[in-house]
Amino acid sequence: MKTLKSILLGLALIITSNFVKADDIAKLTKDYAVNSYIEAVAHGKLDGFAQVLDNGVKFSMMRGQKSLNFSKTEMLNFLKSTKNTDQECKVNTSTVESNGEVAIVKVDLEYDGFTRSNLVTITNTGNGWKITSVHSTFKA
Numbered sequence: 001m002k003t004l005k006s007i008l009l010g011l012a013l014i015i016t017s018n019f020v021k022a023d024d025i026a027k028l029t030k031d032y033a034v035n036s037y038i039e040a041v042a043h044g045k046l047d048g049f050a051q052v053l054d055n056g057v058k059f060s061m062m063r064g065q066k067s068l069n070f071s072k073t074e075m076l077n078f079l080k081s082t083k084n085t086d087q088e089c090k091v092n093t094s095t096v097e098s099n100g101e102v103a104i105v106k107v108d109l110e111y112d113g114f115t116r117s118n119l120v121t122i123t124n125t126g127n128g129w130k131i132t133s134v135h136s137t138f139k140a
Contacts, residue, residue: 027128028051028052028127028128028130029128030098030103030105030122030129032052033052033120033129033130034093036051036052037049037118037120037131037134038091038093040079041079041087041109042086042087042091042109044079044082044083044084044085044086044087046076046079046080049076049079050072050076052128052129052130052131053076053130053131054072054123054125054130054131054132055072056072057071057075057130057131057132057133057134058070058071058132058133058134059071059075059133059134059136060133060134060135060136061135062135062136062137062138063138087109087111088112089109089110089116090109090110091107091108091109091110092107092108092110093105093106093107093108096119102121102122102123102124103121103129104119104120104121104122105119105122106118106120107120114138114139114140115139116136116137116138117137117138117139118134118135118136119133119134119135119136120133120134121134
């Protein structure tokens with residue numbers, strides 16, 4: 001009887017964890033990924049942001065003629081240092097390209113005197129839509 005209870009408890013845990021994982025994947029939509037990016041970068045809200053980043057995500061930024069590159073860990077560490085900091089900027093988004101597998105969304109952060117344009121690539125990974133690259137440029 002004790003073995004039967006253990007087996008049933010184990011099955012219940014497996015089934016529950018599969019439902020939770022399926023629910024997490026279901027919420028990883030293109031819109032959720034873009035909104036999580038905006039919330040993290042423009043408003044310092046990091047809830048769910050790490051989840052929408054693919055493990056191999058690449059962040060690149062042009063500073064004049066120099067290209068700076070950052071990993072997922074480096075970007076998350078930087079954003080944690082600015083957590084809950086609301087940027088004083090206007091956010092505009094537009095879809096550059098979108099199909100069933102990949103979407104490229106332009107996210108402009110308009111500050112007083114300059115604009116940071118971000119091309120955010122989101123890919124349907126099979127585990128939901130995740131950000132696979134972000135390329136940022138600055139213009140006056």
